[in-house]
Amino acid sequence: MIKVGIVGGTGYTGVELLRLLAQHPHVSVEAITSRSEAGVKVCDMYPNLRGHYDTLTFSEPDAKQLGDMDAVFFATPHGVAHALAGELLDKGTRIIDLSADFRLRDAKVWSEWYGQPHGAPSLLEKAVYGLPEMHREKIKTARLVAVPGCYPTAVQLGYLPLLEAGLIDPQQLIADCKSGVTGAGRGAKVPSLLAEASESFKAYGASGHRHLPEIRQGLGDMQAHPVGLTFVPHLTPMIRGIHATLYSQLTTSVDDLQALFEKRYASEPFVDVMPAGSHPETRSVKGINTCRLAVHRPENSNTVVVLSVIDNLVKGASGQAIQNLNLMFGFEENMGLTAPALMP
Ligand SMILES: NC(=O)C1=CN([C@@H]2O[C@H](COP(=O)(O)OP(=O)(O)OC[C@H]3O[C@@H](n4cnc5c(N)ncnc54)[C@H](OP(=O)(O)O)[C@@H]3O)[C@@H](O)[C@H]2O)C=CC1
Numbered sequence: 645m646i647k648v649g650i651v652g653g654t655g656y657t658g659v660e661l662l663r664l665l666a667q668h669p670h671v672s673v674e675a676i677t678s679r680s681e682a683g684v685k686v687c688d689m690y691p692n693l694r695g696h697y698d699t700l701t702f703s704e705p706d707a708k709q710l711g712d713m714d715a716v717f718f719a720t721p722h723g724v725a726h727a728l729a730g731e732l733l734d735k736g737t738r739i740i741d742l743s744a745d746f747r748l749r750d751a752k753v754w755s756e757w758y759g760q761p762h763g764a765p766s767l768l769e770k771a772v773y774g775l776p777e778m779h780r781e782k783i784k785t786a787r788l789v790a791v792p793g794c795y796p797t798a799v800q801l802g803y804l805p806l807l808e809a810g811l812i813d814p815q816q817l818i819a820d821c822k823s824g825v826t827g828a829g830r831g832a833k834v835p836s837l838l839a840e841a842s843e844s845f846k847a848y849g850a851s852g853h854r855h856l857p858e859i860r861q862g863l864g865d866m867q868a869h870p871v872g873l874t875f876v877p878h879l880t881p882m883i884r885g886i887h888a889t890l891y892s893q894l895t896t897s898v899d900d901l902q903a904l905f906e907k908r909y910a911s912e913p914f915v916d917v918m919p920a921g922s923h924p925e926t927r928s929v930k931g932i933n934t935c936r937l938a939v940h941r942p943e944n945s946n947t948v949v950v951l952s953v954i955d956n957l958v959k960g961a962s963g964q965a966i967q968n969l970n971l972m973f974g975f976e977e978n979m980g981l982t983a984p985a986l987m988p
């Protein structure tokens with residue numbers, strides 16, 4: 645049994661970590677922080693967890709307590725992990741950060757997009773980008789993992805087979821993505837109100853979103869060249885889920901894209917390549933750590949359209965974080981992550 649802590653336990657990704665870890669046979673959650681709810685029992689705030697964490701209580705973040713853990717998840721806004729990571733790593737605690745604090749390799753690029761100086765640039769060389777489908781071996785020995793963002797996960801898994809095989813023009817990538825409202829977190833914000841977000845649909849961040857440099861970095865790593873990417877996120881009136889429609893242009897003749905995708909992901913526990921002609925639905929991944937993909941080539945043209953769906957709170961955040969923990973501690977990669985999706 646390992647002891648874990650969660651910093652930022654009242655947010656959507658924090659409570660999703662608790663829900664998933666309740667099924668994990670080798671993890672005991674021993675510390676969970678919230679500054680606003682310190683002293684409140686977890687199951688009083690989240691009755692869905694009654695019977696699972698009956699004595700666990702939110703407490704103020706305390707480096708001493710967190711430093712006694714084998715691993716700490718950060719489910720906090722950006723900047724928080726910067727402040728605590730060094731001290732915890734020095735105590736031997738492994739860190740799995742769900743925020744963007746350690747995702748970009750270049751501290752200067754990070755501060756341009758996040759509008760503040762990077763708080764821990766000396767730790768960047770230690771950080772491993774936690775996309776297991778690309779970096780599994782490095783994750784196994786990592787002490788600091790940066791869990792990919794939700795849009796970056798859906799986009800990178802969709803383009804990975806095509807870019808690795810060098811089949812598409814890396815300068816002409818278009819990612820048209822939609823997210824449910826939990827992607828914006830639990831904090832009160834006007835655009836997340838029922839009357840604002842329901843029965844309506846809008847793009848945002850079209851001229852530049854924080855996930856753009858992260859996605860560019862990841863796609864560039866797949867074929868060792870910078871990519872040209874247009875990324876437009878949209879807010880859609882659903883609670884969970886991301887749907888990415890990914891366009892690219894073939895530069896070489898290919899017989900069977902379906903076979904390429906099936907082969908690339910044959911041994912991946914959390915990527916499901918659907919049968920040819922499929923249109924994956926976000927509800928088919930609700931609550932689970934799977935990314936479902938379908939690949940299309942409209943009218944046999946040179947255009948490839950990949951459809952990629954994930955649950956933003958699971959494969960897009962907390963589930964992927966646990967997948968990383970499993971790899972870091974030598975557990976079965978799917979431990980705690982095997983339940984099927986909710987339907988409807
Ligand atoms: N929502 C999603 O779909 C995804 C989110 N992420 C990332 O995961 C992280 C968490 O997201 P989410 O759960 O949505 O966020 P929320 O806004 O829902 O929750 C944030 C949590 O962090 C705590 N917190 C806030 N400020 C601080 C601070 N200065 N020090 C310590 N704790 C703090 C809050 O509790 P309190 O203020 O009481 O301490 C709260 O528990 C973010 O970085 C987000 O970008 C990544 C992928 C997907």
Ligand SMILES: CC(=O)N[C@@H](CCC(=O)OP(=O)(O)O)C(=O)O
Pocket residue numbers: 742743744792793794795823824825826827828829854855877879
């Ligand atoms: C709908 C919505 O607002 N989504 C968020 C997704 C960002 C997120 O979840 O944060 P990470 O960078 O840590 O992945 C956004 O666009 O900012």
